[in-house]
Amino acid sequence: MRTIDRSRLHDLMEREQSTFRERTPRSAALAEDAKASLLFGVPMNWMTRWPGEYPVFVEKAEGARFWDVDANEYVDFCLGDTGGMAGHAPKLSVEAIAHQAARGITLMLPTEDAAWVGREMARRFGLPYWNFTLTATDANRFAIRWARQVTGRPKVVVHNWCYHGSVDESIATLDDSGRTVSREGNLGPPVPLDVTTKVVEINDLDGLERALAEGDVAICMFEPALTNIGIVLPDRGYHEAVRELCTKYGTLLLIDETHTISAGPGGCTKAWGLQPDIVTIGKTLGAGIPSAAYGMTQELSDRVLANTDWKNADVGGVGGTLAGNALSLAAMRATLGEVMTDEAFERMIALGERFEQGVRDVMESRELPWHVVRLGCRVEYLFRPDRARNGAEAAAGQDEEVETFIHLYLLNRGILMTPFHNMALMSPATTAEDVDLHTEVYAQMADELTGA
Numbered sequence: 001m002r003t004i005d006r007s008r009l010h011d012l013m014e015r016e017q018s019t020f021r022e023r024t025p026r027s028a029a030l031a032e033d034a035k036a037s038l039l040f041g042v043p044m045n046w047m048t049r050w051p052g053e054y055p056v057f058v059e060k061a062e063g064a065r066f067w068d069v070d071a072n073e074y075v076d077f078c079l080g081d082t083g084g085m086a087g088h089a090p091k092l093s094v095e096a097i098a099h100q101a102a103r104g105i106t107l108m109l110p111t112e113d114a115a116w117v118g119r120e121m122a123r124r125f126g127l128p129y130w131n132f133t134l135t136a137t138d139a140n141r142f143a144i145r146w147a148r149q150v151t152g153r154p155k156v157v158v159h160n161w162c163y164h165g166s167v168d169e170s171i172a173t174l175d176d177s178g179r180t181v182s183r184e185g186n187l188g189p190p191v192p193l194d195v196t197t198k199v200v201e202i203n204d205l206d207g208l209e210r211a212l213a214e215g216d217v218a219i220c221m222f223e224p225a226l227t228n229i230g231i232v233l234p235d236r237g238y239h240e241a242v243r244e245l246c247t248k249y250g251t252l253l254l255i256d257e258t259h260t261i262s263a264g265p266g267g268c269t270k271a272w273g274l275q276p277d278i279v280t281i282g283k284t285l286g287a288g289i290p291s292a293a294y295g296m297t298q299e300l301s302d303r304v305l306a307n308t309d310w311k312n313a314d315v316g317g318v319g320g321t322l323a324g325n326a327l328s329l330a331a332m333r334a335t336l337g338e339v340m341t342d343e344a345f346e347r348m349i350a351l352g353e354r355f356e357q358g359v360r361d362v363m364e365s366r367e368l369p370w371h372v373v374r375l376g377c378r379v380e381y382l383f384r385p386d387r388a389r390n391g392a393e394a395a396a397g398q399d400e401e402v403e404t405f406i407h408l409y410l411l412n413r414g415i416l417m418t419p420f421h422n423m424a425l426m427s428p429a430t431t432a433e434d435v436d437l438h439t440e441v442y443a444q445m446a447d448e449l450t451g452a
């Protein structure tokens with residue numbers, strides 16, 4: 001297998017940086033202007049993570065494509081890191097959103113759409129009772145609150161190198177000696193992480209049992225497969241064993257499907273027959289209109305109802321004035337009902353397979369020491385020869401230099417990947433030609449990098 005020639009990589013990177021500047025003069029000017037009024041020069045701090053010296057500024061987006069202010073066209077495999085997974089501005093969602101916006105956006109009262117969306121979520125994920133939030137972060141935060149409330153226990157178990165949004169309890173990792181510590185970069189943690197959190201590796205059932213056996217864990221908050229450090233798939237039988245351990249030790253099991261909805265219309269919960277007490281999901285439900293949800297079993301909902309202080313329900317820590325608003329519910333109804341349908345997922349997953357195969361062929365034919373992994377319509381490449389079995393292995397397989405180069409190389413040729421790791425997502429509007437364009441440019445990149 002080849003090793004990457006770092007001095008060649010460095011030269012290629014300089015060339016790509018200058019190509020980027022030449023292609024994006026108007027974005028450069030807007031970025032300069034933004035520095036005068038925006039903290040970090042961007043509307044949100046993580047927008048500094050794009051591969052060029054500044055982000056491209058968007059003119060418009062439609063389907064699986066967008067155009068920047070310099071009239072460059074891009075195929076978008078980032079899709080707003082899942083927020084735009086329904087495709088940009090899907091016609092049927094946009095019509096429903098415009099219709100509802102003209103009839104009232106937020107009232108603190110339900111509309112007819114609410115129960116429709118609840119029933120659809122129940123059909124997809126198999127859990128009967130749902131509530132809505134605006135972000136997946138909030139869905140997770142509220143689920144944790146309910147779990148603590150009904151179990152009377154303080155702690156949360158998460159997987160090493162997980163990401164569940166800006167949830168305080170989850171910004172933790174394992175150190176080299178297996179202790180739970182604050183994750184590198186954790187900003188102003190409110191309490192030391194080991195007070196609230198225990199971290200275990202995905203696929204480490206002994207470690208999980210040790211964590212649960214102490215009897216102080218309210219809830220395990222897990223993605224069914226890690227998706228935020230590349231994709232790390234569970235071993236066969238892992239989830240059945242997790243369920244058994246949670247039941248044995250009286251701990252609730254939360255499955256966060258925010259990204260793993262890529263596995264199918266009901267996420268991994270449906271595709272793999274998982275049995276969580278709580279499902280959380282956000283990002284894509286409303287085609288980009290802030291929409292998220294958490295659902296629970298009959299048994300847990302009975303405990304939640306018994307533990308609800310009705311008089312103080314609005315100030316108890318599960319809130320959000322705009323949550324469950326009319327616009328968000330109309331967006332979810334149209335998007336789930338008309339855009340992110342069961343049939344759409346079949347096409348998206350087939351495109352994911354095509355993307356995976358294209359990348360694998362390039363890696364094998366160029367003898368690159370990398371691999372590609374897929375979860376439904378979500379594909380990732382990682383810079384180690386074989387699949388990672390846990391978060392630490394996946395973290396060790398990151399290569400920031402190579403990653404930034406690939407992202408910029410693709411961007412300069414009209415392809416957008418997520419700025420964090422190497423994720424590509426298929427939307428209902430993505431085509432086989434879009435996928436083949438990526439394969440072609442990826443092969444070209446591999447040839448240049450290996451000097452072929």
Ligand SMILES: Cc1ncc(COP(=O)(O)O)c(C=O)c1O
Nearest residue numbers: 135136137163164165256258259
């Ligand atoms: C698995 C998972 N859950 C929750 C979130 C939080 O989503 P949001 O930032 O929209 O609250 C993310 C964000 O990337 C995520 O990957």
